[in-house]
Amino acid sequence: MKLNKLIIPLFLSVNSAVIYANQNASELIEPIMVTIPAGSFQMGNTEDEDAQPIHKVTLTEFSLGKYEVTVREFRQFVEETDYEMPTKCIHQLNGWFNYGETNGSWENNSLNTSDFQPVNCTGWLAANAYTQCLAKKTGRPYRLPSEAEWEYAARAGTTSKYYFGDDLEQALVCEYENTADLTGENILQRDSSTSYVNFFNGKSNCVDHAAYASIVGMYKPNPFGLHDIVSNVVEFITDCYKDNYKNAHNNGQAWIDNDCKYRVARGGSWHWNTFPVSQRGVVGEDFVGAVEGFRIALDGAAPAIPSNTVKFIKALKTAQRSEQLRRDAVLPYPATVTNLKLDKEAGIITLKWDKSSQSDIESYRIYRNAATGGVFKLLAANIIETTFKDANIDNHQYEYTVVAVRHNQQGDYSNVVKTPTSWVHAPG
Incomplete structure (x- = not known):
């Protein structure tokens, strides 16, 4: 079974209703959005049964978050709404992830070290509540993206395995995405006596300088200008999960039913080697883990950037610059030993x-x-x-x-x- 398709329902008790502090203009940081042009693409693949049949999808113009939602952005939501967040999360490394709840939250877990990393340990319900709160406060209908929107935006007009090519040697990915690499292998062996080798889909043959989740925007964007779209944290999607594309919408709308216990998840994370843009994941609505996060979608063109977001952008650039200086100071890794x-x-x-x-x-x-x-x-x-x-x-x-x-x-x-x-x- 593919690991990113493991369904691990924990059924944590999480409030699904948001208590809004007021109905005035929000002080919440609005996400930095990128306009995704209208167009068509062939959705799905021939390798995975749940990604068939391949079908043509035509989408109108929409917007998608340039980055995954960060800890700092999510903190404002929690502080303003008093949303009841989970206090347990699958996040401790113990011979790989210990599939049981461990003490840890979106702001206090062993895998997050920066306010500008993507927020994790939220679960789908809290991620969706964040978008509802943001929509109500701003008057703009922010939401989680549909599965078709995500794949279309991740492909960005390409037809290869990844938007940067097929990368059969897994040597190019570290320029574009945060994935299972030599940096992570070093830290995993040091801290947890674990390895990417012989684990699921292995590791890439390059160095991305991030052992766990990365500060957003540290790698090259895809052709649409989206960062970390293929791999940093797995991203929650609006759609209910069903095990094929039969009768799927051809206009990019999300597929929703009345008994939606499991949601689609897309992309990979630092925890695994890179997944193709067409590969699907699934997660229980109540599952709370440390390699899942989300980004925001919106109908139509990206809105103007409000003043509170401008402040966030300045702070993010400072964090990115400091992180890049740290990475630049890291010496090259030793060459591979030969002829054992x-x-x-x-x-x-x-x-x-x-x-x-x-x-x-x-x-x-x-x-x-x-x-x-x-x-x-x-x-x-x-x-x-x-x-x-x-x-x-x-x-x-x-x-x-x-x-x-x-x-x-x-x-x-x-x-x-x-x-x-x-x-x-x-x-x-």
């Missing part, structure tokens, strides 16, 4: 590899898993030589890989070597 070889003799594994050509490499780390396809765990660190012996083995078929280390940053994994398969004697 394995020899087994007298119950001892000997590993050998080529010495790094980079003169400032400080040491090497050895990773091992106890089964093909398992998660690599750190076996040894601070290895100075280019050889290592492992006598702590049994009849498992182990896999090994080696990384070079410099300034506590490790490069990508070397080629993988494995021990020979052992004979297993069955009784009789």
Whole structure:
């Protein structure tokens, strides 16, 4: 089962009604909107059953948030309305996400560190309430986007797997999106002894400089001017989820029924490698997790930017500039170790590899898993030589890989070597 299609209903009790402080002009920050031109596209794909049949959709002009809604924007909504937010969220890393509720909220969880990251731990209900409040305060009918609007805007006139091409080597994505990359791999191994390798759809072969959610707008936009549309956090959609496109609207309207327990989710997050723009996700209305967020939609052209949003833009630019300076100061990651070889003799594994050509490499780390396809765990660190012996083995078929280390940053994994398969004697 595709992980982004796992349905994890928690059925948290969340108020669905918003208590508005007043009916006057709102002090809420209005989102920075981008006008999406009218047009048509072929929606769906031939790889996923729930994305069929492929059908033509024609949309009128609409607007979409340039960025995902941030913690700072959402804070004003909560403070003004006293909306009852969830106090538990799936957000702790424990051999990957612990699929149980843990203490944490939209403003206090271990994965958010900036007011300018996309807000998470809200759930679909609170995200929708935010749009309703914003609409009522401004007089503009802000809402969550429909599924067709999202895919059309994410494609931005392209027909490739992603708006920046098919990227078969997964080497280009880090210029455009925050995804599972070498930065995240470093942090996951350091903090949680977990790995993107052999996890779901793996990791990209590049560096995006964000281990978790990124401050919005740090990567190149798509041709429509939208940032982080494919991957930063998964985005909530208005549509109720159904498992195919039969009888789907051809005008871009959301598909809604009277018993809507599950909603469509679109895009990926820092937690997974990149999903194609046509791939669908699904989430329970009551599910509250740390890799889901949202952006805002609006009929017609983008409105003029109000003064309170101008202030937000200035603060965001300051945060983006500081974050870019931090990223620019990060040294390049060490080159990948090459030519790893394995020899087994007298119950001892000997590993050998080529010495790094980079003169400032400080040491090497050895990773091992106890089964093909398992998660690599750190076996040894601070290895100075280019050889290592492992006598702590049994009849498992182990896999090994080696990384070079410099300034506590490790490069990508070397080629993988494995021990020979052992004979297993069955009784009789």
